[in-house]
Amino acid sequence: MTSSRIWSWVAFGLGVAYFLLPLVGMFEFSLRARRGEYSFDAYASVLGDPQFRTTFAYSVTMALVTILLGVLIVLPTAFWVRLRMPRLRPLVEFITLLPLVIPVVVIAFGYIRLYNTSSILPLTGSVMGTNVLLALGYASLSLPYMYRAIDTGLRTIDVPTLTEAAQSLGAGWATILGRVILPNVLGAVLSGAFLTFAIVLGEYVFAALLNRPAFGPYMVWISGNRAYEPAALAVIAFAITWACMGLISLVSRTQKHTRARS
Amino acid sequence: MTSRVRPGPGGADPHVDGAVRAPRSSRRDLRPALNWLGIAPFLIFALLFLLLPTLNIVLGAFRSPEGGMTLDHVAKLFAPSILKAFWTSIRISLFSALLGGLLGFLIALAMTHGGLPRAVRDPLLTFSGVASNFAGVPLAFAFIATLGRLGFVTVLLRDWLGFNLYATGFNLLSFWGLVLVYLYFQIPLAVLIITPALDGLRREWREAAEILGATGAQYWRMVALPILTPAFLGTIALLFANAFGAVATAIALTGSSLSIAPIILFAQIRGDVLQDPSLGYAIAFGMIAVTGIANIIYIVLRTRAERWIK
Numbered sequence: 001m002t003s004s005r006i007w008s009w010v011a012f013g014l015g016v017a018y019f020l021l022p023l024v025g026m027f028e029f030s031l032r033a034r035r036g037e038y039s040f041d042a043y044a045s046v047l048g049d050p051q052f053r054t055t056f057a058y059s060v061t062m063a064l065v066t067i068l069l070g071v072l073i074v075l076p077t078a079f080w081v082r083l084r085m086p087r088l089r090p091l092v093e094f095i096t097l098l099p100l101v102i103p104v105v106v107i108a109f110g111y112i113r114l115y116n117t118s119s120i121l122p123l124t125g126s127v128m129g130t131n132v133l134l135a136l137g138y139a140s141l142s143l144p145y146m147y148r149a150i151d152t153g154l155r156t157i158d159v160p161t162l163t164e165a166a167q168s169l170g171a172g173w174a175t176i177l178g179r180v181i182l183p184n185v186l187g188a189v190l191s192g193a194f195l196t197f198a199i200v201l202g203e204y205v206f207a208a209l210l211n212r213p214a215f216g217p218y219m220v221w222i223s224g225n226r227a228y229e230p231a232a233l234a235v236i237a238f239a240i241t242w243a244c245m246g247l248i249s250l251v252s253r254t255q256k257h258t259r260a261r262s
Numbered sequence: 263m264t265s266r267v268r269p270g271p272g273g274a275d276p277h278v279d280g281a282v283r284a285p286r287s288s289r290r291d292l293r294p295a296l297n298w299l300g301i302a303p304f305l306i307f308a309l310l311f312l313l314l315p316t317l318n319i320v321l322g323a324f325r326s327p328e329g330g331m332t333l334d335h336v337a338k339l340f341a342p343s344i345l346k347a348f349w350t351s352i353r354i355s356l357f358s359a360l361l362g363g364l365l366g367f368l369i370a371l372a373m374t375h376g377g378l379p380r381a382v383r384d385p386l387l388t389f390s391g392v393a394s395n396f397a398g399v400p401l402a403f404a405f406i407a408t409l410g411r412l413g414f415v416t417v418l419l420r421d422w423l424g425f426n427l428y429a430t431g432f433n434l435l436s437f438w439g440l441v442l443v444y445l446y447f448q449i450p451l452a453v454l455i456i457t458p459a460l461d462g463l464r465r466e467w468r469e470a471a472e473i474l475g476a477t478g479a480q481y482w483r484m485v486a487l488p489i490l491t492p493a494f495l496g497t498i499a500l501l502f503a504n505a506f507g508a509v510a511t512a513i514a515l516t517g518s519s520l521s522i523a524p525i526i527l528f529a530q531i532r533g534d535v536l537q538d539p540s541l542g543y544a545i546a547f548g549m550i551a552v553t554g555i556a557n558i559i560y561i562v563l564r565t566r567a568e569r570w571i572k
Contacts, residue, residue, distance in 0.1 A: 008376030015369050015449075019393060021415060022401075022446065025408025073307050080300035088301065095308045100500060101553050102316055103507030105524050106546045109531050110315025113322065140311045195395070202398050204510035209531055219399040220514055234403035238396055245391045249384070 023238065030231035042232035051218060052233075059207075059215035062131075063200035066138040067193045073139060074146040075189065079181055082151075082159045096147040099140055108209040111137060130210050137206045142196040149195070153188025154181075187255035194244040194251075202237050316550065323547035335540040339548045343521070344541075348548060351506060351523040354437060358444040359501035365445070366452020367494065373453075374460040387457065390450035397447040402514035405443045409434050435516045443511060448501050455500065459493035491567040499560035503553050523549055 033041035046052055074096075081089050099107070115123040115133055123129040162184070166176045182189065204216035219237070223230040326332035338344065373383055396404075408414045411428060419425040433439055463486055471481040509524040516525075523545060530542040 005377040008372035008378050011368055011372045011376075012378060012382070015365075019389070019446070019450075022404040022408045025414030026404035028414045029407030029412075073304055077301050077304035080297075084297045084300060092301065092304070095304075095312070098308075098312055101503045101557060102312075103503075103509075103524055103549050103553065105507065105509050105527050105531070106319055106549055107312070107315055109527065109542065109546050110319050111311075112531065114315050114318050136307075136311050140307070143308075143312075198395050202400060202510075204399055204513070205528070209528070216399055216510065219403075220510075223399070223403065223514060224517075230403040231407045234400035234407070237400035238392075238404070241396050242392050245388055245395075248391070249388050 026231050026234050026238070030228060030235050033228040042228040043236075045226075046222075046229050046232045046236070055213050055215045055218040058213055059201050059203075062135060062138060062214065063197045065135045066142060066200050067196050069135060069139040070142045070146040070192065070196055071150075071189055074143065074150050074192075075182065075185075076177055078147060078150045078154055079159065079177060082154050083163060093147070093151075096143040098143075100144050104141065104205045105209070107137065107140070108206050112209065124210065130212060134206055134210050134212055134214075137210075138196075138200050138203065141203070141206070142192070142199065145195045145199070146192040149188045149192030150185060153185035157181075157184045187251045190251045191248045194248045198241045198244040201240060319543060319546045320550060322543040335544040336547065338538075338541050338544045344523075344526070344545065344548075347521045347526050348523045348552070350437065350521065352552060354440055354444065354522065355502045355505035358441045358448050358505045359498050361441070362445050362448025362501050363452045363456075363494065363498045366449045366497070367456050369449065370453045370456045370460050374457060375463070387454070390453045393450040394447050394454060397508065398510035399514040401443065401446055402511050405434060405446070405515065409439075409442075435520065440512060440515065440520065440522075443515060444505050444508065448505065451504065452497050452501060455497045456490075456493060459490055463489065488567070492564050495560055495563050495567060499556060502556050506549070506553055506556075523552075 030042050031038040031040065033039060033045070077092065081092050111133060112124065115121055115129075117125040123133040159181070162180050163176055166180045171180065202216055202219075203214065204220060207214035208217045208220070219230065219233050222233065323335050324331055324333070326334065339348070369386075372378055373386055406413060409416060409427070409432075416427050419427050434443070467485055467489075468481055471485050476484070507524060509528050512520060512522060512525055513528065527542060527545045527549065530538075530545065
């Protein structure tokens with residue numbers, strides 16, 4: 001037991017070094033903008049860049065739209081599959097996992113071919129149409145995370161009983177979903193939402209290929225033009241990812257507490 | 263994650279299935295059309311934005327400009343430069359998947375059964391969640407800032423130990439450099455997927471094995487590993503697909519200097535006018551074929567690994 005514990009600590013130590021050094025390196029590099037001393041100049045320059053603000057705002061908006069779309073598509077589906085069509089669960093799960101198997105470049109290529117200006121649904125023909133297409137693409141990328149999160153949430157509640165109780169009180173489907181099911185799985189929905197937020201914010205391939213001014217392409221663009229700003233951006237992106245994950249574990253912890261108390 | 267898709271071994275027996283389900287489903291099928299209506303929005307969405315775009319690429323790879331069938335596009339995959347790019351991609355994905363899966367497995371093992379204190383576990387899992395999603399452009403920047411020519415570690419090694427990392431032939435913008443960077447999101451992903459499987463190993467099994475006189479090594483070789491094999495294979499398959507499709511990290515790291523399949527496809531599409539539209543179709547089809555074949559291999563291995571669970 002002792003020797004296995006030593007090996008566990010050795011493995012743990014190496015893991016910590018491998019995972020922490022790039023973060024330390026990135027942070028240290030981002031402070032080097034002023035010659036000879038550490039400073040936050042790179043951050044000031046990034047935050048003062050109007051292009052940073054517009055691309056960041058664009059990606060945040062996109063992320064929020066994507067989350068809304070994702071919840072609207074996944075919550076009713078996961079609910080319905082649990083309630084009425086449990087036999088279809090393997091199929092639905094399989095479809096939601098496809099974005100992890102099909103390379104994103106290929107999906108993006110498919111969009112450009114399928115929704116170009118000479119097609120039946122020429123989404124790429126206008127700016128708004130491309131934005132819609134991008135949000136729908138992001139929603140499909142978020143499917144694996146959203147579906148898993150929400151389906152896990154639904155597993156912890158008694159869906160048929162809640163539905164029948166609501167129905168016997170005269171509730172329609174929209175009321176059942178919005179006012180009975182959603183509040184009960186809010187923690188799960190939020191987990192999926194934060195994860196989606198983190199993914200959409202840094203996404204590069206879709207945005208670059210559909211030519212939208214998102215945060216991901218901006219980061220690549222700046223890496224070709226500046227030295228220290230990219231590291232500052234990476235620190236900011238990492239902080240956002242970390243915040244999203246922290247919020248997820250916070251939400252799941254408070255959920256556990258409220259359930260334990262009731 | 264992929265492991266959840268396949269029906270369990272019990273569901274594979276049609277006799278058992280039919281006997282149990284027949285009476286129930288006849289009652290449920292009273293309103294079948296209405297039931298399908300409930301998941302119609304999802305199916306339409308998946309069809310329009312996931313299945314049809316992919317199908318369009320697959321068909322496009324076999325469609326001649328005149329509208330007939332042709333193998334000319336796919337034949338372009340066998341040009342030496344394209345073949346080499348695919349081979350590099352496959353090797354990078356395979357190495358990062360195997361190494362990532364193995365190291366992730368060891369870390370998860372240390373965490374669940376290796377006697378690491380409980381206080382390590384939650385932060386480690388949260389960090390895995392962060393790191394597995396810290397892919398793409400920022401990750402490339404982090405590694406350039408650490409192991410690039412002026413990176414943090416490179417400079418430390420040079421100034422403190424007088425060790426010139428780049429004199430050893432190390433280069434971040436190379437095959438192994440890319441594998442090293444990919445591991446940063448592959449290992450945590452493996453930890454996240456394997457941990458539940460390791461948690462599922464019951465203490466009773468180990469005790470039963472020990473009572474029967476098994477050593478620790480025998481327990482792992484003959485009890486625990488066979489149980490874990492399907493989950494492990496699933497993890498490797500997912501990590502492979504994950505690395506194979508990763509474009510953003512590679513582009514931010516190497517520009518487009520390293521020739522791997524997704525970067526070539528990306529450059530093809532980006533070059534506004536496709537220099538050769540049929541080549542784009544062919545590469546995209548090739549990528550689908552590779553991930554498809556990887557998944558078939560996974561399913562076959564998994565079925566063989568699960569054969570004894572009856």
